[in-house]
Amino acid sequence: MKKICTKCGEEKDISEFPNTKNKSHNKICKICWRKYHKNWRVMHIEQIHFFNKKCRDKRLKNGKAILYWKKYRIKNLEKLKLYDAQPQHRERRRLYLRTHPEVLKKSTHKYRNSFKGKKTEKIYYEKNKKKLTINYIRSCMHTKASCNDLKQYPDVIELKKAQILLYREIYNKN
Numbered sequence: 001m002k003k004i005c006t007k008c009g010e011e012k013d014i015s016e017f018p019n020t021k022n023k024s025h026n027k028i029c030k031i032c033w034r035k036y037h038k039n040w041r042v043m044h045i046e047q048i049h050f051f052n053k054k055c056r057d058k059r060l061k062n063g064k065a066i067l068y069w070k071k072y073r074i075k076n077l078e079k080l081k082l083y084d085a086q087p088q089h090r091e092r093r094r095l096y097l098r099t100h101p102e103v104l105k106k107s108t109h110k111y112r113n114s115f116k117g118k119k120t121e122k123i124y125y126e127k128n129k130k131k132l133t134i135n136y137i138r139s140c141m142h143t144k145a146s147c148n149d150l151k152q153y154p155d156v157i158e159l160k161k162a163q164i165l166l167y168r169e170i171y172n173k174n
Helices: 030-043 045-061 064-075 077-085 087-099 101-113 115-127 134-140 147-151 154-173
Strands: 002-004 011-013
Touching: 030 045, 045 064, 064 077, 077 087, 087 101
Parallel strands: none
Antiparallel strands: 002 011
């Protein structure tokens, strides 16, 4: 069965037209419908943001949104990981965190105080116990000398490394 689109004037198959609420077919084809809605969204972006914010605030007020997102995250964890792995989404998240440092600080604090965060830090510490970086040694020496200045004196660095390792052994025995 064929139908003519009122927007582009082309004769198309009935499957090329979206269904309306009362199960009848629309007068505009799907392609023209998409173009129209894309243009409408661009023209009414403030109105869309206002409506979304209003609905989000309403859902947060009665706590349904938080519960919904927790369940959604558990069900779709793999899907969300794939989404976050895409470069454009990573860059958007980085930009957001650069402009909102309080969010980054809050999430970092929450992660470090969680069991997983503490476990990860402990594993990292155990792996890198013997590995002492030049920056760490410089901070232990309480000096403002740059790393390049310290590299000129390898014997001082070796003595400081030995001292730190000795302190760690004594501390771990007690």
